[in-house]
Amino acid sequence: MENKKQIFKKIKSKYFPLIKSLQTVLLLITGLAGYMSSSCPVMNMPTILALGGSLFLAISGSTALNMWYDRDIDAQMPRTCKRPLSTGVTKPREALILGLVLSTIGISWAVSLDLQYGLVVFAGLFIDVVIYTIWLKRRTAWSIVWGGISGGMPVLAGRVLGTGEIDWIGIALAVAVLFWIPTHILTFSIRYHEDYQLANIPTFPSVYGFQTTRLIIAISSVLTALAMGLAAYGVGMTWGFLRIMTVLGVGLLVLAVRSLTLPSDRITFGLFKYASLYMLGSMLLLFFAGL
Amino acid sequence: MKKISVLDRIFLLATGLLAAYQIAAGMVGKDLQTIWFYTVGFGTLLVAGLLLIILGFEGLESQAVVIVSALIPLSLSLGLVSEHLVEYTIPYLVFCVVGFLAIAITRFSVTDSTATIVLAVVHGIAGMIIFLLPIILSIQGSSPAGYALVGIGGALIGVGGLLLAFLRMGKPILSRKTILTILPVLLFLMTAAFVGGFSMV
Numbered sequence: 001m002e003n004k005k006q007i008f009k010k011i012k013s014k015y016f017p018l019i020k021s022l023q024t025v026l027l028l029i030t031g032l033a034g035y036m037s038s039s040c041p042v043m044n045m046p047t048i049l050a051l052g053g054s055l056f057l058a059i060s061g062s063t064a065l066n067m068w069y070d071r072d073i074d075a076q077m078p079r080t081c082k083r084p085l086s087t088g089v090t091k092p093r094e095a096l097i098l099g100l101v102l103s104t105i106g107i108s109w110a111v112s113l114d115l116q117y118g119l120v121v122f123a124g125l126f127i128d129v130v131i132y133t134i135w136l137k138r139r140t141a142w143s144i145v146w147g148g149i150s151g152g153m154p155v156l157a158g159r160v161l162g163t164g165e166i167d168w169i170g171i172a173l174a175v176a177v178l179f180w181i182p183t184h185i186l187t188f189s190i191r192y193h194e195d196y197q198l199a200n201i202p203t204f205p206s207v208y209g210f211q212t213t214r215l216i217i218a219i220s221s222v223l224t225a226l227a228m229g230l231a232a233y234g235v236g237m238t239w240g241f242l243r244i245m246t247v248l249g250v251g252l253l254v255l256a257v258r259s260l261t262l263p264s265d266r267i268t269f270g271l272f273k274y275a276s277l278y279m280l281g282s283m284l285l286l287f288f289a290g291l
Numbered sequence: 292m293k294k295i296s297v298l299d300r301i302f303l304l305a306t307g308l309l310a311a312y313q314i315a316a317g318m319v320g321k322d323l324q325t326i327w328f329y330t331v332g333f334g335t336l337l338v339a340g341l342l343l344i345i346l347g348f349e350g351l352e353s354q355a356v357v358i359v360s361a362l363i364p365l366s367l368s369l370g371l372v373s374e375h376l377v378e379y380t381i382p383y384l385v386f387c388v389v390g391f392l393a394i395a396i397t398r399f400s401v402t403d404s405t406a407t408i409v410l411a412v413v414h415g416i417a418g419m420i421i422f423l424l425p426i427i428l429s430i431q432g433s434s435p436a437g438y439a440l441v442g443i444g445g446a447l448i449g450v451g452g453l454l455l456a457f458l459r460m461g462k463p464i465l466s467r468k469t470i471l472t473i474l475p476v477l478l479f480l481m482t483a484a485f486v487g488g489f490s491m492v
Binding site: 247255 | 311314315316318326330333334337338341342345346349350355
């Protein structure tokens with residue numbers, strides 16, 4: 001009994017923080033929503049569970065690899081210096097093995113479900129770990145575009161598994177996530193601007209200034225709402241759900257414009273949180289629309 | 292400033308979910324313009340609830356709160372007029388637009404007392420419509436008795452709106468702490484009354 005408790009405690013403190021549970025769950029929900037949006041006539045619980053399991057493992061694996069690679073910059077930033085890799089609670093080798101094992105099982109499971117679905121999941125992992133994290137993150141502020149593309153892969157993957165093809169609705173959903181990522185990450189990089197400076201990571205605020213960054217956030221918010229609305233319309237969502245999506249999108253836009261015209265830390269952080277709620281709300285609407 | 296509690300957040304979330312339900316499923320059979328008028332009102336409630344959850348009561352410090360909170364009674368009363376007093380829709384729409392602009396402009400350009408009078412008049416008229424119209428329709432028998440719940444929601448929105456507006460203007464009717472304590476419950480009860488009342492029609 002004591003042993004089980006200790007093992008659980010060890011997993012909780014050493015490995016669980018490596019998968020950024022909130023972010024992983026949000027991306028997982030986008031994948032499930034993408035699948036449900038297809039209103040697939042052969043939709044069944046085993047497939048949904050397999051989709052959820054494979055995506056969860058692949059996303060968790062890529063996040064662990066991301067944490068492993070970024071451990072040096074995490075240690076320099078006050079916001080992240082208490083992460084298990086920075087404090088030494090978890091050894092880099094352990095994180096690397098965990099990331100590789102989770103990724104391998106996740107991708108293999110995805111490929112065994114459907115080759116095309118597996119390829120999209122693999123593309124998301126590859127873009128996130130290799131192109132975004134290893135290649136571009138420390139070189140250019142524009143790396144977030146690639147971060148955004150990888151963030152859009154789970155919803156596209158879910159849609160591909162449901163429909164058996166890459167259609168314009170799946171692309172629109174992925175584009176909505178792609179434009180949502182700047183709203184999410186750039187507000188974060190404004191709030192923790194000094195942290196990123198300490199770690200010498202190029203961000204939009206450090207390269208282009210705060211006001212330009214806020215303008216980009218506002219434009220991204222509009223594009224997110226437009227892409228999401230277009231996809232929802234394409235899915236055949238009821239007018240009632242479309243109205244809710246419109247209302248949530250208007251809220252996002254109003255906050256973005258307010259952040260642009262009357263900037264403050266509180267509004268910036270509010271926009272960051274609201275953007276997450278917007279994405280979660282939109283994905284839940286897609287999910288329930290598919291039931 | 293009072294810290295927002297878990298219970299406050301639960302009430303605000305419930306308010307948002309009720310408002311979302313009303314937007315998605317509570318307007319079947321109504322004409323398009325009425326649906327959009329109600330959508331603005333319930334949509335403002337939904338987004339306001341979410342923002343309060345995110346920003347806490349500090350969010351009420353913003354100058355925009357007075358202006359945005361006016362949207363709720365104006366749009367809901369406009370929806371009611373559009374649904375039940377169709378011939379008055381255009382004149383009342385004009386009143387709503389002018390009233391809303393007057394509240395927005397007087398917030399920044401004239402003395403506090405003028406702004407307060409404008410706010411009280413516009414809020415008051417909209418609140419009275421939401422309060423009286425459903426009750427009169429219920430008494431007349433043109434709508435089911437339960438529709439009077441919308442009127443009760445109207446009374447609550449009137450109270451809530453005025454409490455908030457006067458608080459923001461620095462002339463609180465009740466203490467700030469009391470207002471912030473009852474606000475989430477008030478918003479929830481108001482929205483529940485609206486949703487319950489509209490479901491009767």
